Amino acid sequence: MHKLLLLGDEAIAQGAIDAGISGVYAYPGTPSTEITEYIQASKEATERKIRSSWSANEKTAMESAIGMSYAGKKSLVCMKHVGLNVAADAFVNSGITGANGGLVILSADDPSMHSSQNEQDSRFYGKFTMIPTLEPSTQQEAYDMTRYAFDISEKFETPILIRVTTRLAHSRAGVQRVEMKEQNELHLPSDLKQFILLPAIARKRYDLLLSKQSLFENDAAESGFNVLKKGKDNSLGIIACGIGYNYLTENHPIDTIPYSVLKIGQYPVPRKLMNELYETCDEILVLEEGYPILEELLRGMLNKGKPIHGRLDGTIPMAGELNPKKVALALKLDFEDGHETPDIVKGRPPKLCDGCSHTDTFTALNEVVKLYGPGRVFSDIGCYTLSALAPLESINSCVDMGASITMAIGAADAGMFPAIAAIGDSTFTHSGMTGLLDAVNTKSPITVIINDNATTGMTGGQDSSALGKVEDICRGVGVEEDHIRVIKPLHRFHDENMKVLQEELEYRGVSVVIARRECIQTLGRRMKIKAQLKRESESAN
Amino acid sequence: MKKDIILAGVGGQGILTIATVIGTAALVEGLQLKQAEVHGMSQRGGDVQSNLRISSEHIASDLIPEGKADLIISVEPMESLRYVNILNKKEGWIVTSMNPFVNIPNYPAIEDILKTIWEIPRNVTIDAEKVAKEQGSIKAANIVVLGAASPYLGLKYESLETAIKQIFAKKGEDMINLNLKALAAGKSYAVKRT
Numbered sequence: 001m002h003k004l005l006l007l008g009d010e011a012i013a014q015g016a017i018d019a020g021i022s023g024v025y026a027y028p029g030t031p032s033t034e035i036t037e038y039i040q041a042s043k044e045a046t047e048r049k050i051r052s053s054w055s056a057n058e059k060t061a062m063e064s065a066i067g068m069s070y071a072g073k074k075s076l077v078c079m080k081h082v083g084l085n086v087a088a089d090a091f092v093n094s095g096i097t098g099a100n101g102g103l104v105i106l107s108a109d110d111p112s113m114h115s116s117q118n119e120q121d122s123r124f125y126g127k128f129t130m131i132p133t134l135e136p137s138t139q140q141e142a143y144d145m146t147r148y149a150f151d152i153s154e155k156f157e158t159p160i161l162i163r164v165t166t167r168l169a170h171s172r173a174g175v176q177r178v179e180m181k182e183q184n185e186l187h188l189p190s191d192l193k194q195f196i197l198l199p200a201i202a203r204k205r206y207d208l209l210l211s212k213q214s215l216f217e218n219d220a221a222e223s224g225f226n227v228l229k230k231g232k233d234n235s236l237g238i239i240a241c242g243i244g245y246n247y248l249t250e251n252h253p254i255d256t257i258p259y260s261v262l263k264i265g266q267y268p269v270p271r272k273l274m275n276e277l278y279e280t281c282d283e284i285l286v287l288e289e290g291y292p293i294l295e296e297l298l299r300g301m302l303n304k305g306k307p308i309h310g311r312l313d314g315t316i317p318m319a320g321e322l323n324p325k326k327v328a329l330a331l332k333l334d335f336e337d338g339h340e341t342p343d344i345v346k347g348r349p350p351k352l353c354d355g356c357s358h359t360d361t362f363t364a365l366n367e368v369v370k371l372y373g374p375g376r377v378f379s380d381i382g383c384y385t386l387s388a389l390a391p392l393e394s395i396n397s398c399v400d401m402g403a404s405i406t407m408a409i410g411a412a413d414a415g416m417f418p419a420i421a422a423i424g425d426s427t428f429t430h431s432g433m434t435g436l437l438d439a440v441n442t443k444s445p446i447t448v449i450i451n452d453n454a455t456t457g458m459t460g461g462q463d464s465s466a467l468g469k470v471e472d473i474c475r476g477v478g479v480e481e482d483h484i485r486v487i488k489p490l491h492r493f494h495d496e497n498m499k500v501l502q503e504e505l506e507y508r509g510v511s512v513v514i515a516r517r518e519c520i521q522t523l524g525r526r527m528k529i530k531a532q533l534k535r536e537s538e539s540a541n
Numbered sequence: 542m543k544k545d546i547i548l549a550g551v552g553g554q555g556i557l558t559i560a561t562v563i564g565t566a567a568l569v570e571g572l573q574l575k576q577a578e579v580h581g582m583s584q585r586g587g588d589v590q591s592n593l594r595i596s597s598e599h600i601a602s603d604l605i606p607e608g609k610a611d612l613i614i615s616v617e618p619m620e621s622l623r624y625v626n627i628l629n630k631k632e633g634w635i636v637t638s639m640n641p642f643v644n645i646p647n648y649p650a651i652e653d654i655l656k657t658i659w660e661i662p663r664n665v666t667i668d669a670e671k672v673a674k675e676q677g678s679i680k681a682a683n684i685v686v687l688g689a690a691s692p693y694l695g696l697k698y699e700s701l702e703t704a705i706k707q708i709f710a711k712k713g714e715d716m717i718n719l720n721l722k723a724l725a726a727g728k729s730y731a732v733k734r735t
Contacts, residue, residue, distance in 0.1 A: 005564065005568065005574070007578075030580055031580060033580075034580070114579070115580075167577055167603050167604060168603065170577060170578050170579070170580050171575055171576060171577035171578065171592075171603035172564070172574070172575065172576040172577075172578070173573075173574065173575045173576070173600075173603075174568075174573065174574065243602075243603070246601045246602045246603065247601075247602050247604075249601040249602075250601040250602035250606060251606075253601075323604050323606075323607075324602050324604060324605075324606035324607070324609075325606055325607045328606070335606075335607070335608070336608045336630070337607060337608045337626065337630075338607055338608040338609075338610070338625055338626040338627050338628045338629065338630055338633070339625035339626060339628055339630055339661060340625075340626065341622070341623065341625060341626050342622055342625070342657050344619070344622065344649050344653055344654060344657050345619060345622045345623050346619070346645060346647050346648065346649065347645075348551065348586075348587050348588040348619075348620075348644070348645055349587055350552070350585040350586055350587035351585060351586045351587070351644070352585065352586075353585060353586065383585065386585065458585075460580075
């Protein structure tokens with residue numbers, strides 16, 4: 001088979017297809033989205049009937065994947081790093097239940113916060129859940145490790161975490177495929193009580209998980225993903241995790257590097273290899289893309305051993321992703337800078353598209369909010385978060401998926417009136433519905449604006465679980481019919497939209513204003529396809 | 542052979558098409574390649590860039606080290622300056638469109654931007670929209686810029702042509718020809734100028 005030119009994300013997707021998965025479960029989130037999109041578009045995946053529709057959120061995705069594993073088939077579940085927080089309850093407990101069919105969780109971290117609200121490191125979750133974690137450094141490794149993850153998931157009957165970061169997820173390189181494996185037949189776990197985490201059973205399952213730890217460590221020593229290459233110069237030993245290894249070898253090609261290098265791609269890291277490096281070198285440099293996890297373990301709380309360099313001692317800055325320059329400086333290499341960036345270069349922050357419905361909604365809202373004073377619009381995660389920036393500057397919060405509604409409840413409880421939540425349709429079904437139920441149950445005097453553009457916009461226009469269901473959901477959780485209002489955010493309806501917003505802000509109970517107009521991007525794409533089909537049918541005639 | 546290229550522009554301007562053409566041409570020549578893209582939030586009208594590395598040898602990092610890029614190809618003049626810190630001071634070239642994309646209130650005077658670019662040694666500035674229009678459509682402006690950069694890519698010109706034929710195959714003969722003409726026009730402009 002010839003090499004494919006794949007994004008890291010796509011290499012994972014192809015690896016999972018070739019490993020014989022029967023399903024992928026995911027909620028879109030940068031930088032993980034392209035994995036599921038690749039499987040959705042794959043002909044082979046369609047032929048194999050791999051299910052791949054989007055889930056409502058990461059928790060439902062994770063649980064569905066556990067269910068497929070229970071039933072004996074192989075499943076992949078994908079999310080961005082903060083999505084793993086949403087899925088955490090199911091994820092951590094899946095360590096205890098173990099897996100039947102291969103179960104692989106992919107978490108894509110975003111150090112430097114290119115499209116995220118924090119830079120948390122998913123390797124912590126792997127350690128926390130006590131399951132093997134894989135961290136590829138190249139697109140080829142992403143492919144190979146995904147296949148390997150399914151192998152060891154079934155071998156050890158445990159879920160496996162794969163952790164990637166933005167630069168690998170969104171970078172393209174050649175990938176060599178190998179043969180496709182068969183999908184599993186439906187088969188029950190040998191122990192039908194294994195997934196019942198009643199304390200009596202959970203204790204046994206936990207003991208079993210603990211007893212597997214040494215197997216996990218041995219496997220990490222023998223899989224070939226952790227490699228110690230001895231050097232001639234013992235003044236320094238280098239531990240390079242994931243793509244940290246690429247930045248090291250960019251500066252020092254591996255064939256000529258004078259120091260010993262321990263390349264890390266699988267956790268728990270084998271103590272044997274760590275010890276071998278530690279004993280032979282005077283000082284250690286740790287290169288980790290993310291938090292200083294290994295570095296902290298190695299130096300310990302009291303830091304009384306050999307000098308350990310990395311993020312904790314300031315050799316590398318604590319915040320932000322690694323790059324070749326940071327690693328060159330950590331290695332004390334000469335580094336020739338480029339030109340200075342001239343002052344004439346101005347920032348060009350992302351913004352709402354021309355013709356975006358959110359602009360019209362927030363323009364109207366801004367005018368209404370003026371009557372009550374600033375500081376009362378709690379918002380959420382999506383394109384509309386960009387209304388925080390000039391010229392709109394409409395919102396006052398963006399914390400996590402769904403938090404707009406629940407923060408508005410808290411502020412209303414504290415006496416704020418009116419308190420306003422602004423959330424998107426996909427975010428609403430992800431994590432907003434339960435908050436709305438809270439509001440209804442306590443008759444909280446809040447107004448929830450649901451910006452319904454019929455898609456998951458920020459991640460590129462994936463299907464929204466909310467499509468065609470928003471009013472029914474609001475009715476279903478108990479919002480009064482009279483206070484479910486629909487507006488069409490267009491400039492020509494500005495005055496009447498303001499009037500609706502103001503009426504509902506004045507209401508001392510739960511009100512919902514659905515601002516509904518299709519995303520300008522998905523609309524454009526739809527029109528293009530329509531025109532293409534028309535052209536094709538005309539030329540066929 | 543090794544070329545490190547920064548592709549720059551504003552979200553939606555088609556820098557990924559340029560990346561795909563160069564990438565495909567590199568594969569035609571049997572070279573290795575790594576290409577880091579920007580997805581997600583920044584794509585919404587913000588500045589975008591792609592790190593494209595092609596080489597006959599193994600490529601380690603997905604990111605080009607600062608001060609090591611051989612070439613900046615930009616479809617927007619101010620954006621070409623945003624990454625000069627990555628450009629090799631001694632040998633690197635800037636090839637950029639002169640057509641500003643103004644979507645911020647404090648966009649500087651275009652004369653000042655061009656003056657700043659011209660002060661950097663080894664630059665090619667091209668009115669890509671005008672050249673593209675002469676070839677049939679303003680839409681091919683990104684391929685005009687690629688044409689202007691073609692002498693500095695270290696790839697055979699025919700490989701770029703082959704790549705364009707492959708990539709635009711689905712869009713029909715007219716699109717292929719438009720882009721081949723745009724590529725040629727960009728190239729001849731750069732060759733005449735230098």
